[in-house]
Amino acid sequence: MKGFFLPVMKARLILFIVFTSLITACNNPKAQKSVKGGAANTPASTKVIDTLPDTTISIAAVGDIMLGSSYPDSTFLPADGAKNTFKYPIENLSKADITFGNLEGVLLDTGAPVGYKLRFQHQGYLFRMPTKYGAILKDAGFNILSVGNNHSNDFDYAGRKSTIKTLDSLAITAAGFKSQPFKTFIKDGVKYGFCAFSPNGQTVSLLQIANAKSIISHLKANSDIVIVSFHGGGEGTEYEHVPDSTEIFKGENRGDLRRFTHAAVDAGADVVIGHGPHVARGIELYKKRLIAYSLGNFATYKGVSVAGVCGLAPLLKLQIDKKGEFLSGQIISYTQNHQVGIRPDTLNRAAIRIKKLTEADFTQPGLFISDSGEITPAVLN
Structure with missing residues (x-):
């Protein structure tokens, strides 16, 4: 047995x-x-965040930055050399994982403007920031900057070249020129892709949506988080609202921004940040990704009007998860003028303005904004 x-x-x-x-x-x-x-x-050379535990990523974003221009003379430079520009918002800027702004102009010490822009040479509309001002941006916490805007080519190739050289030397990631449409970088174990678009010469066009989607899709295939910047829309107090159509400003096509931003998210963008109108605009959630249609002016010393709503200077703080989905946010309100610069606004006017614009422009924005600026996802029934 x-x-x-x-x-x-x-x-x-x-x-x-x-x-x-x-x-x-x-x-x-x-x-x-x-x-x-x-x-x-997944190849180790593409995405890296999958090897990490659940990660929350913090982003601080602002709109246009122009710290003063040395052209045509020192009249348009701040007396303190711009050293105190970010005295008040630096705490909110420097503590984020990613800190973004739009560099409105170039970092260049000498040089003449490109020919067709000479008609503006005596009006203070050509922006040539001294290269030493780059360190002020670095010290404030900025680690990604859009250089794609209508002042990117004020000083032709010399201005663009000097800007990239200066920012590279400071380890600030820049994108938006045709010569540098996007960049990738790794920070704290997360691989980011960053690209920027505008309708202006020598920049990556936001009007060519198919090409923009191709760039964003490429970044998404090789990055954990993709951040997209765009400079578009009309300019001034008459352009606070986001139309559901193409915007034409002084005969120039400034983009169909709803179409562009939604296409960007469809292609893989996780956060889309707009600027250009010199006023704040509404925000929305699309497929759980946040789109800010314009963050207005933030630090614009002379040459840019800061009267009325143009002087509202919102700072947008976001929390996203490792998939790029929006978790929560905060609009921190500042104001600015050409005499005293950026100051905290206890009346929360930037937040309240963005809240009203969001409610007016989007029937289903996908989020709620409180009067004090807290942003939370809408709970769908």
């Missing part, structure tokens, strides 16, 4: 081991990914 039962017992033991292994594999997510060819087979 022993000779009969021994093989049977061995067979049962083998079956038990095989069954246990199958159960273990079915309950092991890593084993499942490997079998399905999912994240476990």
Whole structure:
């Protein structure tokens, strides 16, 4: 009888081991990914955040920055050399993982404007910031800047070249020129893709939506989080609202911004940040990604009107998860004028203005904004 039962017992033991292994594999997510060819087979050179625990990413974003111009003379430079520009908002700027702004103009010490812009040479509308001002941006916490806007080419190739050289030397990521449409970088174990668009010469066009989607899709395939910037829309107090159509300003096509931003998210953008109108505009959630249509002016010393609503200077703080989905946010209100610069606004006027514009322009913005500026996702029934 022993000779009969021994093989049977061995067979049962083998079956038990095989069954246990199958159960273990079915309950092991890593084993499942490997079998399905999912994240476990993603090349190590593309996305890196999948190896980390759940990650919350903080972003601080502002609109236009122009710290003063040395052209045509020092009249348009601040007396303190712009050193105190970010005295009040620096705490909110410097503590984020990513701090974004739009650099309205170039970093260049000498040089004449490009020919067709000479008609503005005596009006203070050509923006040539001294290269030493780059360190002020770095010290304030900025680590990504859009250089794609209608002042990117004020001083032709020399201005663009000097700007990139200066920002590269400070490890500030810049994008938006045709020569530098996008950049990727890794910070704290997260790989970011950043690109910027505008309708202006020598920049990556936001009017060519198919090309923009191609750039964004490429970044998404090789990055964990993709941040998109755009400079578009009409300018001034008559252009606070976001139309559902193409905007024409002084005969120039400034983009169909709803179409562009939604296409950007469809292509893989996780955060889309707008600027250009010199006034704040509404915000919305689209596919759980936040779109800010314009953050207005933030630090614009002379050359840019800061009268009325143009002087509202919102600072947008965001929390997103490792998939790029919006979690929460805060609009921190500042004001600015050309005499005293940026100051906190206890009346929360920028936040209240963006709240009203959001409610007016979007029937289903996908979020709520309180009078004090807190942003929360809308709960859908």
